[in-house]
Amino acid sequence: MKNCLVVDDSKVIRKVARHILESLDITVSEACDGREALSQCQSGNHDVVLLDWNMPVMSGMEFLQQLTATHSSRPKVIFCTTENGLGHIKAALDAGADEYVMKPFDRDTLESKLQIVGVL
Template sequence: MKQILVVDDSAVIRKVARRILEGLELSTSEAADGRKALDACAAAMPDAILLDWNMPEMDGFEFLRELRRMPGGRTPKVVFCTTENEAGHIAAAIDAGADEYIMKPFDQQIVRSKLEEIGFI
C-alpha cells in the first residue's frame, strides 16, 4: 500500500485529508508542521506528501526545499494544498519541486484527480 504524509497545522484538515486518502486505499501519516514532517521523512520516506503552505515552525515551502535535498527526497510526489492562489506562489512551489497544487477547500474528487494527474494512483 502506498504511503502518503499529510502535513498541515490544522488537525481538522489533517482529519479530512486522512479520511479522503484512506478512502482511496492509501496508508496515511500526519505531521503538524514542516519540522515534524522532515523528521517523519528521515525516519521513513513516504511515497507522496500532501503539504500545506502556511504553518508554524517551518512552512511548506521551506519544508519542500529541505525535503528535496535529503537522501531519497526527490522521490516523493508532493502536492501543495493551500489557500495561497497567487500565480507567483504556484510558480514558486513548482520551481521548488512540487508536483501539483490543490486549493482549499478540497474534496475527494479533487484529490483523486490531482493524484491521478501526477501518476500516483
C-alpha cells in the first residue's frame, strides 16, 4: 500500500484529501505546516507528499527546498494550492515539484495527478 503525507494548515482540506486518498487505498498521514512535514519525512516512508503553498511556520516552497536539499531519494511532491498564476506553477516545478493541482480538487483530478507521478 502506498503512503501519502498531506501537508496543509487547513484541517478541512486535510480531511477531504484523506477521504479521497483512502478511497484510492493510500495510507495517509498529516502535517499542518512544512516544519512538521519535514520532520515526518525524516522519520517516515512516504511515496508522495500533497503540499499546500501558503502555511505558517514553513511554507510549502521552503519545505520543498529543504526536502530536496536533505534527501537524495525523496517522495514525489504534488503542490495542491489556490495559487494558480503561471509564475507560481513554474516556480514550484523549477524547485522540484512533480505535479501541481488547484484547489478545490476532486477525486478524479487527484487520482489523475497520482497516476502521472507514478503513485497509482
